[in-house]
Each structure stands twice: as C-alpha cells, then as structure tokens.
Amino acid sequence: MSDRFLLPRLPTFWPNRRQFLAGAAAAASWAALGPSARAEGTNGKAHALAMHGEPKYGSDFKHFDYVNPDAPKGGQLRMSVANSTTFESFNPFIVRGSPAAGSGGAYETLTIQSNDEAFTQYGLLAQFIETPDDRSWVSFTLNPAARWWDGTPVTPEDVVFSFETLKTKGKPLYRFYYRSIAKVEKTGDAEVRFSFVPGDNRELPLIVGQLPVLCKAYWEPRDFEKPSLDLPVGSGAYRVTNFEPGRYVVTSRVLDYWGRDLPVNVGTNNWDSVRYIYYKDEAVALEGLKAGDFDFRQERSAKIWAIGYNIPQIADGRMVKEQIPNEDPTGMQCFAFNIRRPIFQDRRVRQALGYGFDFEWSNKALFFGQYTRTASYFSNTELASSGLPQGDELKILEKYRGKVPDEVFTSTYEPPKTDGTGNVRDNLLKARALLQSAGWVIKDKRLVKQETGEPFQFEFLLYDPMFERIVLPFLRNLRRLGIFASLRTVGIAEYQNRLDNFDFDMIIGSFGQSRSPGNEQTEYWGSAAADQPGSQNVIGIKDPVVDELADSVISAPDRESLIQRTRALDRVLLWGFYVIPSWHLRSYRVVYWNKFSRPAISPKYDLGLDTWWVDPVKAAALASKQSS
Structure with a gap:
C-alpha cells in the first residue's frame, strides 16, 4: 500500500513504497550501481537511482507517465477512518500514541519512488544524488528551493538531526533500517553524506533516500518521544488545518508549497483539502458513504462488495463501483x-x-x-x-x-x-x-x-x-x-x-x-x-x-x-x-461518488489516488442529480 491518502487497514507490516512515513519503511535490493545505473547529472551527480540499469525517466523528464499534468486543482476529498476511536499524536514516527490520519503529509523524504518501476528513487528534497561504484556512501545535494512552511530552508543540519532522532527515538524499525549507516555528516552548504559500514548491503543508498526529514528548529527543543497534538512544522504539500480528536482531521494544500512544480509532483496534490472522518464502526462508515458524508472507499469486504452496493446511487450513476487491476506483490x-x-x-x-x-x-x-x-x-x-x-x-x-x-x-x-x-x-x-x-x-x-x-x-x-x-x-x-x-x-x-x-x-x-x-x-x-x-x-x-x-x-x-x-x-x-x-486479490475494489476523474494510465504498483482530481463537469452533474 503506498497511496499517500490511504491508511493501511492493518496497523503494521505494510511497507510504504511511496513515502517513508507511516511506520513501515520500504526496501528494495538493487544490483551493482555502476555508471549504467545512474542517470546523467552534474559532476557525477544524478537526479535518480535505479535498482537495475537506468531510470525510466531521464534528467529532463517533465512528469510521470501515470499522471495528468493538466489535472485541475480544487475541491475536497473526504475519506473515512473506520474502527478507530481517536488519535493522540501528529507524530507518526514513534511507538507511543495513535497518529492522526493525514499527519504524514507534513513530512517529505530526500527522494521519492516512481510507481511504474520496480524500484527507482527520484529527487524530492534532494536535487542530486551521488554514490560511488562500491556503494560505500551516498551523498545528497539538497534542492535550494526546499523550504519549511515558515519559509526557512531545509538544511543538511535538518537531515543529520532527522537521522539521529529517528534512529535513537523513533520506532524500532528505524534502528534496523539504519544500523548499517556508520556516519552522517554535513559535507557542504547543501550537501550531506551517509557513510556505510563495510558489507554487501546494496540497497542502502535507496533506503537512505527514504529518510523522512524533520525540522530541527521545531523538534530539537521538544520531547520527540512524547505524543502531542501540537501541529509540527513540515515541508510537505499538505498541512493539518483543523481537527477534533475522535471525529475528524482536515489537511489543506499548502498554497506556496516549495515543490509544487517538481516533475515528481506534477499532476499530484490536486485536492485543496482532504478530510479524514473517524468512525468507530465499519458498518456505520459504509452508511456514511451512501449518505454522502464522505466520497471514497476502498472496499476490503468481499461480502459487502458482492451485496452491499445494490443501491440506487450505483444504479443511477451517482456513485461508481469498479475494480482497478494492479501488478502489486500481494505479500x-x-x-x-x-x-x-x-x-x-x-x-x-x-x-x-x-x-x-x-x-x-x-x-x-x-x-x-x-x-x-x-x-x-x-x-x-x-x-x-x-x-x-x-x-x-x-x-x-x-x-x-x-x-x-x-x-x-x-x-x-x-x-x-x-x-x-x-x-x-x-x-x-x-x-x-x-x-x-x-x-x-x-x-x-x-x-x-x-x-x-x-x-x-x-x-x-x-x-x-x-x-x-x-x-x-x-x-x-x-x-x-x-x-x-x-x-x-x-x-x-x-x-x-x-x-x-x-x-x-x-x-x-x-x-x-x-x-x-x-x-x-x-x-x-x-x-x-x-x-x-x-x-x-x-x-x-x-x-x-x-x-x-x-x-x-x-x-x-x-x-x-x-x-x-x-x-x-x-x-x-x-x-x-x-x-x-x-x-x-489482484485488484483494488473502490466505490466513490461520481465527481472524480483519473489519468488514462494507472500506475502499475499503486492505486494512485493522489493523481485523481475533482472533475468540475462531473461534480456539477452530480450536484444536479442530487438536487432533483
């Protein structure tokens, strides 16, 4: 599961391949990373790292193939969080406290994965990536445009602080993932290098790229391990703007988001806001969908899928029920x-x-x-x-x-x-x-x-x-x-x-x-x-x-x-x-109110909900049907 707006139904075990945010870091072993595995960059630096061969998208790519670069921005996506009574924290990286839905959207990683390749990482906070043929270290050059929400730049000091904090105070998985990193150091005004212990851990440069970067100025004076409903400073495309524990969380698109024009982000982040609505019971959540209290549901129950949607809203086209095939490993x-x-x-x-x-x-x-x-x-x-x-x-x-x-x-x-x-x-x-x-x-x-x-x-x-x-x-x-x-x-x-x-x-x-x-x-x-x-x-x-x-x-x-x-x-x-x-099951079962459109090409390895958008024509038609 890797869509940034979907919560894994089981609390553990699902690696998040798109973002290293929800407590289950992903990993992919990659072959000898010689010159053929690195895209051309500046002074040996690359815009991407591929698992095998070369990245699919060259250094001059404009957007991923599975997005609509002209997708309109606007509207709200409303999601349910069922079988959850409340939340205690906006920090998804610690063991204590249930994290709020959407809290991961505040944080970005050094790199981000494409969803139509086995495992290739492209620069996000990092503009360039460099690693030698023996893979003994990896260096990231931060994008000079990268900014926290308060307007201050993302710095190598933030990266070093994030690594040290997550490894010592974060969930145990970070200690396991980072145990082969011997040293992290600032090596330039915008550069940070990770040096590895000797061994044949060939995926480490890609794993390090999935490091969530925390704002040192915000977190250093705070107790990182203590659950808190204080809203952190982040660098991501969405920030929490309203919430009530046990009822809802609202995240809104950051209008001056620094990375909105990056090729990896073009065609994504299309909602003005995302509202996560909490339900104590799955059956009540289902009725909430039918009543129009929220917009989208990924169905997990075969029984409900088979007999639970024989409703007028589906029959008359106000709602859509469909299975979207995928090529995901089923685990x-x-x-x-x-x-x-x-x-x-x-x-x-x-x-x-x-x-x-x-x-x-x-x-x-x-x-x-x-x-x-x-x-x-x-x-x-x-x-x-x-x-x-x-x-x-x-x-x-x-x-x-x-x-x-x-x-x-x-x-x-x-x-x-x-x-x-x-x-x-x-x-x-x-x-x-x-x-x-x-x-x-x-x-x-x-x-x-x-x-x-x-x-x-x-x-x-x-x-x-x-x-x-x-x-x-x-x-x-x-x-x-x-x-x-x-x-x-x-x-x-x-x-x-x-x-x-x-x-x-x-x-x-x-x-x-x-x-x-x-x-x-x-x-x-x-x-x-x-x-x-x-x-x-x-x-x-x-x-x-x-x-x-x-x-x-x-x-x-x-x-x-x-x-x-x-x-x-x-x-x-x-x-x-x-x-x-x-x-x-080798497909996604989804039901949603018929006001959304999605790209003609679906990503092979992800639902790609973050590439959908509110279609003004469909939304107007739906509103007309609802009022008649």
Missing part, C-alpha cells in the same frame, strides 16, 4: 502465530492448526469466490518459490540441509485444501496425527499435553469486527480437535499496544512485499528484531538459517541472484509453518 496475509508462546513452538503443532482453516468453504460461503489462496510470501511475483528447488536455488539451500525441514527439498508446498462443502474431517484427522506426534492427546474431550495435562487453549486477537465471521469458523473446526480458542476484539489503540509488546497468541497478520525485497526481511523475520518491542517480527522467529537467507537477499549482486535467494527464503519460511496463509 502474505495470514493467521500469524506468536511462537514465543510455548504451545506454538513445535512446528508440527503449527502445521496441524493449518488443517483447521477451510479456505475453500470460506471463499465460497463468505467471500463469494473472489479470492485466491496465498501459497507464497512473495505471491504474484517471480520471487515466489514453486515446485521443488532447482539450479541456483537448490545450491543455496544445500548448505542448510539438515538445518531446515526435509520437505524443503522433497515436497512442493501447498496449503491444505478441501472440497468446499465444509466437511474437513480428513484434514482434521491429519491434524490430530500431527498433534499426537507432538505429545498432545485427547482427555475428557479436550486436547492436553500428555506429560503435564496442560490444556491446549489460546486467544485470537482482533481489532476489526469484520474478521470475526472469518475467524469463528476456523475456531469451531479447532474445537473438534479439542482445542478451545477464544476470540477477542479490542480497540485499535489497545491492539497496537499489545502487538508492540507481543502480548497475543494469534492475530491476522499482513506482511507486505516489494518487487525487490531487501532490508525489511530482517525486520520481518530476523532474530535481532524478535525481542525488540514494536518490531515487525511479531511472529518471534529466531532461526540462524532465516537470518542468513535474509542477509543474502540484502546482499544479492544482481536481479537473478536476488530471485533465487528470495525463493530460497520463501521456501524455508513456508515449511516453517509460521503462519496459516489466507488469501489475496
């Missing part, structure tokens, strides 16, 4: 175990519980057949493992033979299947055999540990009631195995706090992936992240093999080796049964 949405819990530490137990989830029945009875079962952490990409390992992938895995499950070499991974009738008896028999082999037996109709008599019970934690109808059938199937699992739905603030402190047994997790994975893999699965509160290794994986494979992905010297190393990592994770894979 891994799943039921995620917390393997810090003793009952989930045996791989056979985790495998057994997977037999209790009847996807085929769920897809037919609950999802109206809309979804595809996920069978890879890197689904919908060439990075996904399949069949048996061969060639270079097999060579990579051979060194771990005996340290990884034998099935890695002998079996093709497939999630358990059923006939979709709801009869899961055969799968439950397989589950029972696995549980017995792990020392669990039935006593008085309950599954207990044979040695201690400890009952097998756990809590499934949710923050969104929408998922209850999906989880409850799974728990009922587990009950037939003698497993007594409870379901608890809590507010999002409590949920996030429990997640940050790993205070849960099982959750619905969603691990987003990029077209070219990199450093985020150590944050997802690395041993060093497992005990760090607030990290994204919520599962608690501590496996030296996984650590080595994740490191090898980061250091891949070219695209082909990246593919093979990622497939090997994928295969080991799958056979570890750390999650029960669920499903994915």
